[in-house]
Amino acid sequence: MKYVLNHLVPNPNKATPSIFKVDRTKLIDLLDDAWTKKVGPGVLQPNGNRVWTVDMGRVIGTMSERHIQLVIKHGMTNVISSFQKLIRTPKMKECP
Numbered sequence: 001m002k003y004v005l006n007h008l009v010p011n012p013n014k015a016t017p018s019i020f021k022v023d024r025t026k027l028i029d030l031l032d033d034a035w036t037k038k039v040g041p042g043v044l045q046p047n048g049n050r051v052w053t054v055d056m057g058r059v060i061g062t063m064s065e066r067h068i069q070l071v072i073k074h075g076m077t078n079v080i081s082s083f084q085k086l087i088r089t090p091k092m093k094e095c096p
Contacts, residue, residue: 070082
């Protein structure tokens with residue numbers, strides 16, 4: 001969980017210095033919300049972690065991210081990591 005808290009403070013050494021757009025006291029609520037919104041079994045990684053990318057339906061990051069990446073040890077409920085994720089969607093063409 002300590003690692004997740006790092007996503008509440010800007011890190012200028014990262015290529016994308018975005019952080020969660022919630023108060024520190026609301027981070028657990030945000031992760032709980034993501035956990036309830038996750039769909040399907042997630043993706044099992046070779047290292048034994050299971051990963052979900054969850055659309056939160058609202059902006060949750062300082063760079064307009066609307067998704068959270070949840071990383072959980074397979075078979076457990078302990079959060080290994082969680083961070084905001086920007087997923088770009090193609091712009092829709094306007095109808096004439």
